[in-house]
Amino acid sequence: MQITDTIADMLTRIRNANSAKHASVDIPASNLKKQIAQILQDEGYIKSFKVIDDKKQGIIRVNLKYTDTRAQVITGLRRVSKPGLRIYSNCKDMPKVMKGLGIAIVSTSKGIMTDKKARELNVGGEVLAFIW
Template sequence: MAFINDPISDMIVRIKNANARKHPTVSMPHSKLKMKLLSIIKNEGYITKFEEVDLNNNKKEIVVTLKYKGNERVITDIKRISKPGLRVYVPVEEVPRVQSGFGIAIISTSKGLLTDKEARKENVGGEVIAYVW
């Protein structure tokens, strides 16, 4: 097994690749942060579901079911913004709008992971994790 330096980027790349090839599901190693990110993406309507699967060797995996409208992808693109080598923080006044409000920005704040709309409503800034549209 290869060591993954940035597990969030790995998750995003797996989703992008499966989405580009129109696969119904994609699996990845488990983490609590990934589960929270996926719950936000699901609540915003970009994926159908995700579930935790126990593997026989005491490890867990996440299986994500991607969403399509007919033959069209629901996720046009998903992009990692803040990386381990270059963290991106924004104050509440500069929380980004993705695709003029048609996409979401996922932000790690002092109140947990929030979408850009929730961060504005809660009046908090933080680290911009990813954009989804």
């Protein structure tokens, strides 16, 4: 089965594994997904991720992060810009997720980055997802 929206598939896999309190989740690899996983790790939403070479597409194994009481660190994930309806934002109108407590992942001309970094660099782009 062909997946049209691979980013939504990645977010759904993370959301489902997080709800089921799994330690890790496997996601089919791509360069875009690696960059998103790197942002999630840098912002402290996941413990780590590792790219596993399976002689085909590759797999990203994401190790999920929980608090000491096994509460979820990621409480919400939402895909914003979809293949059927792209959402773009300039740096002045960049959305703040949960009044700055969450992050927006943005695809800009300077690469994939958070909304905070896009504001710092004064660039806009396609708003891929909200994470809080």
